[in-house]
Amino acid sequence: MTAYIVRRLWQMVPTMAGVILMVFILFNWVGGDPAYILAGKMSNAAQIANIRHQLGIDQPYYVQLWIFLKQIVTFDFGASWSTGESVAHILETRIGPSLMVMLPMTILETLIAIALALGVAFVRGSLTDRAVMVACTVGMSISILVYMIVFQYWFAFKWGWFPVQGWGDSFGENLFRYAPLPILIGLAVSVAPTLRLFRSFVLDEVGQDYVRTARAKGVSERRLVWVHVLRNAAIPIITYVMSNLPGLLIGVFLLENFFSVPGIGREVIQAVDRSDFPVVKAVTVYVAAATMIFNLLTDLLYQAVDPRVQLK
Amino acid sequence: MRNLLPVLLRCVLLLSLGPLALTAQADPKVLRVLFEAPDSGFDGALNVNWYSAKVTEMIFERLLTYDYMARPAKLVPGTAEAMPEVSDGGKVYVFHVRKGIYFTPDPAFKGKRRELTAADYIYSFERILDPQNHSPLINFLAGKIVGLDAQAAQAQKSGHFDYDAPVAGLKALDRYTLRIELTAPDYNFPYVMAMPSGMGAVAREAIEAYPRQTNMHPVGTGPYMLAQYVPSSRIMLAKNPDFRSLTWDFAAGDGPNDAQVVKDMQGKRLPQIDRIEISIVQEEQSRWLAFADKQMDMDFLPQLAAPKVMEGDHLKPEYAGEGIRLDRAVDPGITYTFFNMTDPVVGGYGKDKIALRRAIAMSYDIKQEIALIRNGQAVPAQMAIPPGVAGYDPQYRSSIPYDPDLANRLLDYFGYKRGADGWRTMPDGKPLVISIAREPAAIYTEMAELWQRGLDKIGIHAEFPVSNFQDHQEAALGCKLMMWNSAWNADYPDGENFLQQLYGPNARQGNMACYQSPAFDALYKQAMALPPGPERYALYAKMNRQMEADTVWLVETVRVRNWVTQPWVLGFKKHPILNAEWLYMDVKMRDVKTRDVAAH
Numbered sequence: 001m002t003a004y005i006v007r008r009l010w011q012m013v014p015t016m017a018g019v020i021l022m023v024f025i026l027f028n029w030v031g032g033d034p035a036y037i038l039a040g041k042m043s044n045a046a047q048i049a050n051i052r053h054q055l056g057i058d059q060p061y062y063v064q065l066w067i068f069l070k071q072i073v074t075f076d077f078g079a080s081w082s083t084g085e086s087v088a089h090i091l092e093t094r095i096g097p098s099l100m101v102m103l104p105m106t107i108l109e110t111l112i113a114i115a116l117a118l119g120v121a122f123v124r125g126s127l128t129d130r131a132v133m134v135a136c137t138v139g140m141s142i143s144i145l146v147y148m149i150v151f152q153y154w155f156a157f158k159w160g161w162f163p164v165q166g167w168g169d170s171f172g173e174n175l176f177r178y179a180p181l182p183i184l185i186g187l188a189v190s191v192a193p194t195l196r197l198f199r200s201f202v203l204d205e206v207g208q209d210y211v212r213t214a215r216a217k218g219v220s221e222r223r224l225v226w227v228h229v230l231r232n233a234a235i236p237i238i239t240y241v242m243s244n245l246p247g248l249l250i251g252v253f254l255l256e257n258f259f260s261v262p263g264i265g266r267e268v269i270q271a272v273d274r275s276d277f278p279v280v281k282a283v284t285v286y287v288a289a290a291t292m293i294f295n296l297l298t299d300l301l302y303q304a305v306d307p308r309v310q311l312k
Numbered sequence: 313m314r315n316l317l318p319v320l321l322r323c324v325l326l327l328s329l330g331p332l333a334l335t336a337q338a339d340p341k342v343l344r345v346l347f348e349a350p351d352s353g354f355d356g357a358l359n360v361n362w363y364s365a366k367v368t369e370m371i372f373e374r375l376l377t378y379d380y381m382a383r384p385a386k387l388v389p390g391t392a393e394a395m396p397e398v399s400d401g402g403k404v405y406v407f408h409v410r411k412g413i414y415f416t417p418d419p420a421f422k423g424k425r426r427e428l429t430a431a432d433y434i435y436s437f438e439r440i441l442d443p444q445n446h447s448p449l450i451n452f453l454a455g456k457i458v459g460l461d462a463q464a465a466q467a468q469k470s471g472h473f474d475y476d477a478p479v480a481g482l483k484a485l486d487r488y489t490l491r492i493e494l495t496a497p498d499y500n501f502p503y504v505m506a507m508p509s510g511m512g513a514v515a516r517e518a519i520e521a522y523p524r525q526t527n528m529h530p531v532g533t534g535p536y537m538l539a540q541y542v543p544s545s546r547i548m549l550a551k552n553p554d555f556r557s558l559t560w561d562f563a564a565g566d567g568p569n570d571a572q573v574v575k576d577m578q579g580k581r582l583p584q585i586d587r588i589e590i591s592i593v594q595e596e597q598s599r600w601l602a603f604a605d606k607q608m609d610m611d612f613l614p615q616l617a618a619p620k621v622m623e624g625d626h627l628k629p630e631y632a633g634e635g636i637r638l639d640r641a642v643d644p645g646i647t648y649t650f651f652n653m654t655d656p657v658v659g660g661y662g663k664d665k666i667a668l669r670r671a672i673a674m675s676y677d678i679k680q681e682i683a684l685i686r687n688g689q690a691v692p693a694q695m696a697i698p699p700g701v702a703g704y705d706p707q708y709r710s711s712i713p714y715d716p717d718l719a720n721r722l723l724d725y726f727g728y729k730r731g732a733d734g735w736r737t738m739p740d741g742k743p744l745v746i747s748i749a750r751e752p753a754a755i756y757t758e759m760a761e762l763w764q765r766g767l768d769k770i771g772i773h774a775e776f777p778v779s780n781f782q783d784h785q786e787a788a789l790g791c792k793l794m795m796w797n798s799a800w801n802a803d804y805p806d807g808e809n810f811l812q813q814l815y816g817p818n819a820r821q822g823n824m825a826c827y828q829s830p831a832f833d834a835l836y837k838q839a840m841a842l843p844p845g846p847e848r849y850a851l852y853a854k855m856n857r858q859m860e861a862d863t864v865w866l867v868e869t870v871r872v873r874n875w876v877t878q879p880w881v882l883g884f885k886k887h888p889i890l891n892a893e894w895l896y897m898d899v900k901m902r903d904v905k906t907r908d909v910a911a912h
Contacts, residue, residue: 032782040448262545
């Protein structure tokens with residue numbers, strides 16, 4: 001097991017190198033020159049050159065790339081070019097609000113989708129199954145923008161169930177007052193496709209010989225569902241959930257923007273708009289690292305869930 | 313169900329907040345406002361972000377400021393005791409800083425009260441020229457003050473600005489007297505000293521105490537100080553308890569709400585508002601609903617909301633009936649599209665090229681832009697100087713009308729013939745394709761479609777390359793962009809601030825059309841040698857005509873902002889140059905029982 005983990009960690013090095021190179025090339029190719037934003041309304045070539053010098057983007061590319069590598073190794077990405085705020089502080093303060101929306105959303109989405117998928121898969125073809133599938137199709141056909149506009153107008157503004165927008169100072173206030181509406185909208189958008197996917201995972205198992213054998217042996221339906229089928233359907237479900245987890249670190253830009261949640265998604269979009277490379281670099285590298293780590297954890301979980309899986 | 317859910321949520325909230333939630337918002341007067349985009353921090357010398365400037369204007373004080381009520385905008389002393397003494401034909405300015413103005417307490421002052429002095433302004437102006445700060449305000453001081461550029465050049469070489477070295481043009485004659493000597497007479501220099509962003513005084517100790525973090529630690533002498541800052545989310549300003557005595561004493565102008573403003577505010581000690589809570593809310597629906605839900609006290613109407621809320625120039629009765637007030641203010645700025653005068657297709661000063669530019673300009677329907685794209689919240693611009701700015705002539709009418717028929721005849725006359733495919737060619741038979749740069753935002757897509765419709769009518773094939781602002785700016789400053797829609801808002805209320813973008817020596821900086829006209833430049837120099845007044849403004853009109861004759865810009869619109877305030881907000885009148893009016897306002901106490909309303 002240890003050898004496997006060490007080998008996988010080593011394999012991350014070339015992957016990360018590829019990510020670093022791609023981010024660096026993309027930013028320098030299409031990222032726009034931040035000097036023209038920082039220079040203000042009136043600027044000339046000398047001022048632009050001075051700003052580029054101060055930011056270090058007049059250095060040869062290999063020097064800039066070397067600095068980038070040093071920043072990754074030291075975990076010090078410096079300060080935002082547009083605000084001067086340290087990148088570490090940006091990550092530290094913006095990931096929390098994103099997680100407060102995304103984490104409950106992911107947990108609820110997974111639980112609801114699993115429960116419904118198991119429920120409808122065993123009554124496949126029934127009116128209930130078809131009604132749920134139609135509802136899923138309708139739900140998936142509606143844009144998140146429509147959900148946001150309609151839910152905010154009716155649930156928040158008209159009926160006063162939630163605040164229209166905002167973010168407070170305390171954990172409780174944010175979780176129970178400001179986060180519920182964005183979470184609700186997130187669920188309205190995400191449960192339908194997840195449910196359809198999980199249903200197909202369960203259906204794949206329901207038709208297996210071991211299910212027929214278990215039924216023939218007189219195993220109760222409840223035990224069949226929760227012990228036999230769910231355990232075997234767990235591997236693709238785990239794969240799906242784990243592959244979505246790195247997304248928690250970049251938040252949901254649209255929801256954060258609409259409901260004024262000071263999360264990392266909003267920050268990243270602003271950084272891209274302002275060509276704020278230090279922030280873009282840090283977020284990209286951390287998300288890439290998180291993706292690789294979650295992939296490794298997924299593989300480890302496979303073995304925990306299914307002893308037949310051998311990690312080599 | 314309708315009533316149950318909020319009650320349940322409130323119970324949970326109260327439990328989570330504990331005693332804090334039960335505390336009634338008692339005495340402090342709070343003004344809750346919105347920013348539609350994030351700030352960039354609060355070191356005025358380092359950025360020109362409009363939202364940052366609103367905050368820095370409250371924290372840092374300039375020598376001069378503006379009369380809150382006077383229109384057109386009028387300069388008045390700020391921290392200076394009086395308007396400057398001007399001598400040597402407008403080359404030397406002497407300011408006397410008021411005694412007894414103190415910086416807000418900060419650990420950088422080691423427990424001592426720190427008084428504002430003339431030396432603080434010298435340091436503040438020098439910071440703008442310090443290459444390490446790459447200040448976007450550099451053009452307002454560069455080349456203007458004797459000795460300052462040499463100091464900056466030295467700093468560029470050595471990598472260190474020597475703030476202790478004397479600068480001939482910046483002298484503190486005594487603790488409170490500042491003498492500024494310019495390299496040439498500049499009658500607009502007092503306006504520069506009053507610029508809301510960046511010209512306020514900082515204390516050297518406070519800047520040096522927070523190296524590279526000055527954006528997060530603003531320390532000034534203004535009426536407010538930064539109490540809480542959650543970047544990209546929330547800013548809270550608290551009243552400076554040490555602020556000097558200042559009384560609201562302005563005369564009403566001819567604005568529709570002026571009498572009420574004076575009645576509400578006259579004689580009050582400033583500032584009246586204890587706390588200003590700023591939320592950054594970027595989506596238009598969220599902003600409007602937050603205001604309509606009374607979570608916010610003031611905002612300007614998003615353009616999308618204007619038709620729903622207004623009838624013509626007035627609020628709909630249901631909103632007016634609630635006591636909401638409207639302050640409709642014309643922006644001191646213009647939108648325009650420039651032609652690159654060095655471009656091989658549309659550039660040049662020959663009659664055929666002028667005819668081509670004029671025909672293109674005459675194909676664009678500005679009234680449609682205002683009606684369809686701006687929801688009626690703009691007026692056609694007639695000249696390069698907007699209303700409210702010195703040099704604007706309300707009688708002036710642009711000589712470039714919307715007239716596709718005339719444009720077609722003009723193109724026919726100058727030999728831009730239509731080919732078999734319906735598109736025109738250059739007089740020498742080469743293809744005629746113009747390129748109008750645009751950014752990805754929806755409004756630019758709509759404008760491109762409007763341009764396309766107009767150009768189709770005159771048979772000119774157009775492309776609309778999309779890129780980000782930075783790339784367009786880089787190309788424009790290199791005189792490589794054929795056409796681009798741009799906007800300019802007044803830094804100070806004099807027409808020169810707009811016309812300098814057409815001055816030949818400013819090509820490859822502000823003059824993005826790369827326009828070089830000896831006639832225009834001569835008029836510009838003549839105007840700059842004159843003090844403000846009718847003679848100078850007559851030259852501004854001539855410069856406009858010269859620009860039109862060469863068809864360098866198509867001036868398009870002057871935007872209108874509809875500011876709305878809740879019934880309990882007093883004293884608001886949008887100022888054309890000041891970024892924020894909070895110092896001069898007040899709020900009546902509201903019946904606020906919990907944090908529901910005050911929270912963001």
